[in-house]
Amino acid sequence: MYVSVRDRPGADPAGERGSRLPRVGATVVLLGVVSLLTDVSSEMVAAVLPVYLTAELGLGVLAYGLVDGLYQGASALVRILGGYLGDRSDRPKWVATAGYALSAASRLAMLPAHGLGAVTAVVTADRLGKGLRTAPRDALIADASDPRTLGRSFGVHRTLDTIGAAAGPLVAFSLLWFLPGAYSAVFVASFAFAVLGVAVMVLFVPDRRRRPTAALPVRRVLRELTGPRLRRPLIAAGVLGLFTIGDGFVYLSLQDRDQFAASYFPLLFVGTNVAYLALAIPLGRLADRVGRSRVFVGGHLALLVAYLVAAAPLGGLGVTATALVLLGTFYAATDGVLAALVSRRVTSDARGSGIAAAQTVVVIARFAGALAFGSLWQLLGRQAALCLLAGLLMTGVVMAAWLLSGQHRPDPVAVPGVDAAAEDQR
Secondary structure (H helix, E strand, O other): OEEOOOOOOOOOOOOOOOOOOOOEEHHHHHHHHHHHHHHHHHHHHHHHHHHHHHHHOOOOHHHHHHHHHHHHHOOHHHHHHHHHHHHHHOOHHHHHHHHHHHHHHHHHHOOOOOOHHHHHHHHHHHHHHHHHHHHHHHHHHHHOOOHHHHHHHHHHHHHHHHHHHHHHHHHHHHHHHHOOOOHHHHHHHHHHHHHHHHHHHHHHOOOOOOOOOOOOOHHHHHHHHOOHHHHHHHHHHHHHHHOOOOHHHHHHHHHHHHOOOHHHOHHHHHHHHHHHHHHHHHHHHHHHHHOHHHHHHHHHHHHHHHHHHHHOOOOOHHHHHHHHHHHHHHHHHHHHHHHHHHHOOOOHHHHHHHHHHHHHHHHHHHHHHHHHHHHHHHHHOHHHHHHHHHHHHHHHHHHHHHHOOOOOOOOOOOOOOOOHHHHHOO
16 A cells, blocks of 8 residues: 655656656555644644633633743653653554554543643643654654655654645634533544544554664663764754744744634634645655755744734734745754654664654753743733844854754664665765
8 A cells, every 4th residue: 555646747856857756655654644643633723722721711811931842842751761761662553652652632621621720731731642652653754755755754643734724723713602611612623633643553553663673772862862974963953942932932923913802713723734745745845855954044034023023013914924924934944854854864673762862852841932932022012032042043044054054964874775875975
């Protein structure tokens, strides 16, 4: 079973003219379906969370900054653990399944959560599940993909993932449209989609074994994570992550400026995800051709412009749509591209740990950035805080471009079955 995601006729990359690149395999597609169902679930909750906390529960923007920071950063506590457990046990499927199950259970736990402490605990549990599953899942994608088309494979996965992310807010919007204020219905429906995702993971995703040898020692993993191949990409990702805030802040800024009804708030998530859906595969293919680090840094330029658009004094549908498209471009250029970039800089038996290290750096940096931005909003106001953040992000982009200069050609990594010299030519 394969899904054909081929290049256009006559568009073969250099060195591949006259031959066809491998198709995207069934494992990638099945993991995409799992992510699709899980993202319907998670984005239903994420789409209503800013309004639920500020309007329904009466919490302020600073409190939302705390919750958003946890939403961004709590998964950092277990990302490396999840990657390492998947590598050491050589059972990444089951480590990822445990993470999906934990997130599913947290959906029901939202029903009795009505205070800041309770909501914080539930969001933390959900994000711990995400942290546990992400690196083993991405390692499965990398293992099931040809090295030449890693960006495209991650683009296909993120496309399916984003279909769910776009559908989730629509489901939440529909429920709140017909049942105003019925947030409990949103949480129950979210749980049902999460359970379906776990079922597909358990029943259909193959349990790929990568290493017939002994368990992976901690010392070996630490050597991989602190080695020269990963050092600059990790620093660059951390610097950029520090000036990246959650989408909820951008959406709250758009709502504050344009004063549209709270019931339309989930549709902002849909706009971003539609743009992400349209661009994930094209930007993944572009990253395979021109360099993953270049596309990764370029995505943050799109984010910078999104901040400026959200801070602009003039509103309206066109301005709002522009901000959403820019956010979608940012995610399409960075999410799967970072995993593809890092996965070729570690050996195959430590791949999950390497991906987890990059993701951990990013989420810790974003956690700090979310907390700081919540305070800036309180002190300076919406517009000034976003403009200041855009200026800081520009500095981060310059630093990251310098750190990754000359890094667009993947380092030759000793990976079984991969010709390192050929890999270095891309």
